[in-house]
Amino acid sequence: xxxxxxxxxxxxxxxxxxxxxxxxxxxxxxxxxxxxxxxxxxxxxxxxxxxxxxxxxxxxxxxxxxxxxxxxxxxxxxxxxxxxxxxxxxxxxxxxxxxxxxxxxxxxxxxxxxxxxxxxxxxxxxxxxxxxxxxxxxxxxxxxxxxxxxxxxxxxxxxxxxxxxxxxxxxxxxxxxxxxxxxxxxxxxxxxxxxxxxxxxxxxxxxxxxxxxxxxxxxxxxxxxxxxxxxxxxxxxxxxxxxxxxxxxxxxxxxxxxxxxxxxxxxxxxxxxxxxxxxxxxxxxxxxxxxxxxxxxxxxxxx
Amino acid sequence: xxxxxxxxxxxxxxxxxxxxxxxxxxxxxxxxxxxxxxxxxxxxxxxxxxxxxxxxxxxxxxxxxxxxxxxxxxxxxxxxxxxxxxxxxxxxxxxxxxxxxxxxxxxxxxxxxxxxxxxxxxxxxxxxxxxxxxxxxxxxxxxxxxxxxxxxxxxxxxxxxxxxxxxxxxxxxxxxxxxxxxxxxxxxxxxxxxxxxxxxxxxxxxxxxxxxxxxxxxxxxxxxxxxxxxxxxxxxxxxxxxxxxxxxxxxxxxxxxxxxxxxxxxxxxxxxxxxxx
Numbered sequence: 360x361x362x363x364x365x366x367x368x369x370x371x372x373x374x375x376x377x378x379x380x381x382x383x384x385x386x387x388x389x390x391x392x393x394x395x396x397x398x399x400x401x402x403x404x405x406x407x408x409x410x411x412x413x414x415x416x417x418x419x420x421x422x423x424x425x426x427x428x429x430x431x432x433x434x435x436x437x438x439x440x441x442x443x444x445x446x447x448x449x450x451x452x453x454x455x456x457x458x459x460x461x462x463x464x465x466x467x468x469x470x471x472x473x474x475x476x477x478x479x480x481x482x483x484x485x486x487x488x489x490x491x492x493x494x495x496x497x498x499x500x501x502x503x504x505x506x507x508x509x510x511x512x513x514x515x516x517x518x519x520x521x522x523x524x525x526x527x528x529x530x531x532x533x534x535x536x537x538x539x540x541x542x543x544x545x546x547x548x549x550x551x552x553x554x555x556x557x558x559x560x561x562x563x564x565x566x567x568x569x570x571x572x573x574x575x576x577x578x579x580x581x582x583x584x585x586x587x588x589x590x591x592x593x594x595x596x597x598x599x600x601x602x603x604x605x606x607x608x609x610x611x612x613x614x615x616x617x618x619x620x621x622x623x624x625x626x627x628x629x630x631x632x633x634x635x636x637x638x639x640x641x642x643x644x645x646x647x648x649x650x651x652x653x654x655x656x657x658x659x660x661x662x
Numbered sequence: 663x664x665x666x667x668x669x670x671x672x673x674x675x676x677x678x679x680x681x682x683x684x685x686x687x688x689x690x691x692x693x694x695x696x697x698x699x700x701x702x703x704x705x706x707x708x709x710x711x712x713x714x715x716x717x718x719x720x721x722x723x724x725x726x727x728x729x730x731x732x733x734x735x736x737x738x739x740x741x742x743x744x745x746x747x748x749x750x751x752x753x754x755x756x757x758x759x760x761x762x763x764x765x766x767x768x769x770x771x772x773x774x775x776x777x778x779x780x781x782x783x784x785x786x787x788x789x790x791x792x793x794x795x796x797x798x799x800x801x802x803x804x805x806x807x808x809x810x811x812x813x814x815x816x817x818x819x820x821x822x823x824x825x826x827x828x829x830x831x832x833x834x835x836x837x838x839x840x841x842x843x844x845x846x847x848x849x850x851x852x853x854x855x856x857x858x859x860x861x862x863x864x865x866x867x868x869x870x871x872x873x874x875x876x877x878x879x880x881x882x883x884x885x886x887x888x889x890x891x892x893x894x895x896x897x898x899x900x901x902x903x904x905x906x907x908x909x910x911x912x913x914x915x916x917x918x919x920x921x922x923x924x925x926x927x928x929x930x931x932x933x934x935x936x937x938x939x
Contacts, residue, residue, distance in 0.1 A: 382791065413812030419783025420816065424791040426772065426784065451775045451784060458758050459765050459773045
């Protein structure tokens, strides 16, 4: 049976605790099947540290562990909780190397949900961390990508924000770029939008619209690769950055960079600029395949 | 005990004389960024540093923004602190830390990032991980931060070898404690199960409450007097109690000599560093 993203995270965590002798901090780590089955069933004597429900303090505890050089993992079960968890991490751990020559590497597992979680917890919030120097952000959606993110972290000495999404946990497939010569539009999907972007490309193809897809694993630092730029410049209608955070954060920032470095207009599609409610009728979900399809059709029609 | 007290005075004297020069450098604009003088509060860090030194303990130290005396008492290099206040790369925080974010790797002193009280959860997490003796310095205002309170609670839960030192000068800039809150932190800490005391900054008083230090969490709320402004060079009240003068009166002639030696040393080091372009 192929390894899922869930299996990968679990085995990496076990390796990190048992071989690297590190610690994994988090709230309610045994909750809902050990955080969706991504954690080995270990307790404090095995390196799994249950912290308090005081989120701001918890972020500080992990920074303290980071200063001791153990490269702690910090599990934040809902990305919306980062509003409370991030202050000491971004103000201390992210700055410590530059200010004091004291690296404070931390592997933050920040988990997004697929709706139904109301005004706070919902989708990705990786834009919170994007502004701060000394922080790197990746959003792995495949087993190999997750291993890559972990290996990058272990060879680096900065804070890593891993923007996870529960919908990826069952995934066993690697996601590959589809770069077409002289396409109509180029999609640059982030996080969970990558799965729906693949569906949208097929829907568009049925309408005779050729869409390239270039998956975004690295959110920060963002590197606009030459062959991506070339693809964008050859496209008819430019690009579309897709995100499951609000458009005013990472998506707009990346689109801005792309426009500065290309000849094309790059648009964004992410969460709507409104508060999510719990009921499906008032939720605020990441762009679906239909949403992406409709947005591209708008662009093509010149709307 | 008098040897101990004189040794504490030696450390405090270095701190006092250092701050007196900084006061002048602020007045003549040699230093032009926010600077937090610890004048009047020197005996807290001096006493604790002397006590752990005599026990041959090398703790991890998490400093607060008003930290010059902490840095100097625990053996931070004076020249690096001068350079830091002059914004030089050779400073103890690469010239980036100014007055509030100083550190010393050699002496296990961790810098403060400017978020009031953030050093407390960081110290608790560090101590939980290392199990090493750890001291964290906090102001009476910072203990009001919610994350400070929950950190003291978690330290109690994990029974880690940490000393919380609240440098209680009764002021948050100019707002007195009684205006801000109706509780005392030692009472709150007791509620968490942490051994805690509300004491003066008399060196004897501090020392006698350090008997169980690093066996389990311990909190000392130490009442002290800030002699100068919250930041910068100025005096709020000329008539405040000065522990330094009190110790000179109690300990007598020996302190005069110590004071003069430290005064000359500090002035000479400042002059030498200022001559380096």
